Amino acid sequence: MVRKVALIVLLVCFIGAGCGGSSSSGGGTENPDTVDTGGTDTGGTDSGGTDNGGGTDNSGTADSTGIFPGICDKMFMTFDTFNKSVQAVTPSGFTQTAVDDNCQSRYYDITLHNSAGRYLNIQLLSMYMIDSPSWSGSPYKLDGKDAEYELLAYSGYSQGVLKVYLPLIESLLVIRSDYTMDQAGLENIARNTGLMDKKVPQAQWSDLINPDFRLKGMVYDIIREENPAEGPDFKYRFTVIAMMDSELDQSFKDLQSRYVDDGNIKFPDGSLINYPTDNLYDMYKDYDWPVRFDYYIP
Numbered sequence: 001m002v003r004k005v006a007l008i009v010l011l012v013c014f015i016g017a018g019c020g021g022s023s024s025s026g027g028g029t030e031n032p033d034t035v036d037t038g039g040t041d042t043g044g045t046d047s048g049g050t051d052n053g054g055g056t057d058n059s060g061t062a063d064s065t066g067i068f069p070g071i072c073d074k075m076f077m078t079f080d081t082f083n084k085s086v087q088a089v090t091p092s093g094f095t096q097t098a099v100d101d102n103c104q105s106r107y108y109d110i111t112l113h114n115s116a117g118r119y120l121n122i123q124l125l126s127m128y129m130i131d132s133p134s135w136s137g138s139p140y141k142l143d144g145k146d147a148e149y150e151l152l153a154y155s156g157y158s159q160g161v162l163k164v165y166l167p168l169i170e171s172l173l174v175i176r177s178d179y180t181m182d183q184a185g186l187e188n189i190a191r192n193t194g195l196m197d198k199k200v201p202q203a204q205w206s207d208l209i210n211p212d213f214r215l216k217g218m219v220y221d222i223i224r225e226e227n228p229a230e231g232p233d234f235k236y237r238f239t240v241i242a243m244m245d246s247e248l249d250q251s252f253k254d255l256q257s258r259y260v261d262d263g264n265i266k267f268p269d270g271s272l273i274n275y276p277t278d279n280l281y282d283m284y285k286d287y288d289w290p291v292r293f294d295y296y297i298p
Contacts, residue, residue, distance in 0.1 A: 075103050075107075079101040082124050086193065089122075089192045091112075094112040094118075109121070114179070120176075121176040122174070123172075124172075125171060125172040127165075135148045136148065142164055145166065145167070146164070149162050162183070167245075168199045200218045200220045203221050205219075206222065206236075206238060209297065215273075216248065217249075218247075220241060221239075236297040237295065240293045244284035244290075248280070252280055271298060
């Protein structure tokens, strides 16, 4: 019952007020024989939008520079990081003429012009509540990511448009220009922003949690608590917070199938996972809410 009420509350919160930028997965599973999370908020999982500099790393590894789910509503990156990425590809002679830091509407937009009136526009759009991008023509793979290029002709001028889906930060990168209109030129800009290689930073798992029992996927925060009040038989609780994706869902199902599951997934060493709902993917996939799991360690 606690689980069902918590899920209803989440939906009401989303419909009525959007739930802000630091949504928690909320309610836990009611398990009288073991532990009950009681819907306790994880707290402290929002970096507050603070950017620690950088933002143009092309290493392809986890990058905590300005990226953290819940910074502002459903943007997975600070505007400062996005702005630095645009600065990294600003052509000589171009200056910013329009900046839209519309985090509440879940997009960033910067337009640059030169003295001849040519322009370059770069947007980062959150994919919140969108399962996948909609394409106008035939998408293709750009460095392994779904992309689409179009050359649009209007009365008196033309512009090239490149869209690239960035699933690791749940965003769509859109580049428009009448300065560099060809496909190769726009692709080069996209690569040089560094945004195509950004990932949600991965949390460090504690040695107290057996590697065989760890969830896979984009786990971005793990909070440790000693002697949890709601689990007096356990020494530690680790609150694991992850983004919803197919890898996490499959990992969760694998653990359910391999170990005893009576509302908690129980492991041979006496530890267990308390989880919010059986149908994780169905519940969270459309909204990209963070999903919370509680590991209890004896």
